[in-house]
Amino acid sequence: MSVIIILILASLGVGLLFLGAFIWSVRSGQYEDTVTPAMRILADEPAETFSETKSKDKST
């Protein structure tokens, strides 16, 4: 059953990797704002929607 050690190490490795990423994300202020990111993705395209006009108006 020794292979389980490899799997635990691999799983722990992945887990620690993500723990590191988590700590980085908290420290670097990724989660200081948990409201605007959800809004911001909605505005990443030009306001004109695809159906209203086919004009090439790309001014953002």
Next chain:
Amino acid sequence: MNVETFKYDNRIVRAFAIATIIWGIVGMSVGMLAAVELFYPGMNLNVQFMTFGRIRPLHTNAVIFAFVGNGMFMGIYYSLQRLCKARMFSDFISWFHFWGWQSIIVAAAVTLPLGYTTSKEYAELEWPIKIAIAVVWVAFTVNLLGTILKRREKHMYVAIWFYIATALTVAVLHVTNSMTMPAGWFKSYSMYAGVQDALVQWWYGHNAVAFFLTTPYLGLMYYFLPKAANRPIFSYRLSIIHFWALIFIYIWAGPHHLLYTALPDWAQSLGMVFSLMLIAPSWGGMLNGLLTLRGAWDKVRSDPVLKFMVVAITAYGMATLEGPVLAIKTVNSLSHYTDWTIAHVHSGALGWNGFLTFSMLYYLFPRLYKTELWSTKLANWHFWTGLLGIVFYVIPIYVAGITEGLMWKQFNKDGFLQYPNFLETIVQVVPMFELRAVGGTLYIAGVFMMTYNLYRTAKAGEFEPETEAQAAPLEKTPAVVHGEPSWHRLLEGKPVLFTVLAVVAILIGGIVEVVPMYLVRENVPTISSVKPYTPLEVLGRDIYIREGCLGCHSQMIRPFRSETERYGEYSKAGEFIYDHPFLWGSERKGPDLAREGGKYPDAWHYNHMDDPRATSPGSIMPRYPWLLTQDMEVDGLPWKLCALRRVGVPYPAGFENGPAQKSLKKQAAEIVSELKDGGVDTDPNKEIIALIAYLQRLGVDIKSAPEEASANN
């Protein structure tokens, strides 16, 4: 502020979208073929490349890695650029990724029907293709991380985290499970044996579901659902908790695929507990998705994109409730090996992955082609046909699964099995298999409607190869300020990211180094009567693998009275130490074969392979007449024996140069004379001889030493 203008690459998104549709149709059609073969075994037209055993892995690989895989890349390449406010890191890598992935799929579609398979579920492709997968996957990961590094938006939206988790974890899983010893160009043996191989395989198998079918699609949900509904996700905070909780719990749940097998009990319990814990983050994510639509349900009525998404998210919720329930040992004792598992994966695959992919396609085509969807009505037709297809698929198969489980376990009042003949239980559910094919037909019909609709949409619009966008760059990191902002300089500026990549590299390197040496030493016999397979049996076992017998026949008797009564002594870990790879299987469409050896005379096997219905009327097994006429491949034997020796099977030195061939001839001659006694005349060099040798060997080692076997109980 210094605003930069740049262009999003839409060509690559379109390429992946088209590939998604094409492979979706192919993969599902192959699934249909497999479904029909289960109630009409002649459906393979007696062509060996079309038997259920060879077609099933083609179906699973095509829908998982070709359909969902391309769908995932389509969604990621579209959303990542917009979330990062940056073009993909490298156009060259994008196209290398695209064509590399498609070549791998084509290679799979050619090799699997030819019988080149490792037999490990969802990892069947042989070693040269495995290496190609690793290379292409690394290219994708570099493209992904590179784009994130050059992003113009400081905050990494939650979807990006899901993408990162996918890329990194799939790499680790793939490498760990692909440790294999080549024995020729398209043949290899797993480095792990028996229980160890099973554990690695299902650690991989479960996490492939988690990190290939779930995390990327959750990321896509967090992008495309708010976009389609034009409102922010219900709770961004919850989405962050969803991500981190899911990532940390998911990777420990794998052993729930091996409940009541020869795996140590504590590992089984660990898997079960973590599986149960998964309900919390999964349902958090599902509710977050559905609640996003609060106050917007009127849009769901009119917008097909949202309709598909609602069903997808609901299916995700159902599958992630059912999964933990199936991981409870008591439930699993009934459900394992039955069609319940098939119903479970299809409610997830057809509902969650399928419908979310369709919703993304309906969302993307009008945007890529700067027009409206050609027909909303046809999309609605697709929706209802597809939904009906799911219902007609899963309900009969749930019924079939529970029927099988109950019938296998039923004792009569005298304490004997109520249905001692396995065939009785399978004949009972054949009508359910037929209904399932109806469901599948409806589902595919929907996909054809979508294909036509999207084709007309593309025809009506004008493709926009690149979308222009503007954003301010991020403040530069000090490392980049002095000197060239090379790729590595960028990495140095991000110590955490650098560490992450280093750890991945070390992990992979470490596994490659350590695994073979470590495990070979571990494979010492614990049951002295268990001996390596003879050369003829090795060839027979390879035929068993080639034909995909394990798609329908398990080789793992669980310690239940209903199983030991039916099949014999339950399986012990020590019996499998020479099994490279393990062949426990996960499905019983036919009886377990772990104790098949000696149950029937050789001639019975011969006639049964020629026409299963001649010996077992009503059987749904296909005919294997080619085994009776094809010569076995003895030329590759030395290669095979050497490879097996290298992974720890103790064949004596020089065995492959002479003694092995002699032993093979001797054993084949014995079987031929046995067959003659049974009224069958055949040559000793036919494949059937090797297969019979292997089947007659199954489970007999332990019978030859009864005292020892019972001492080990």
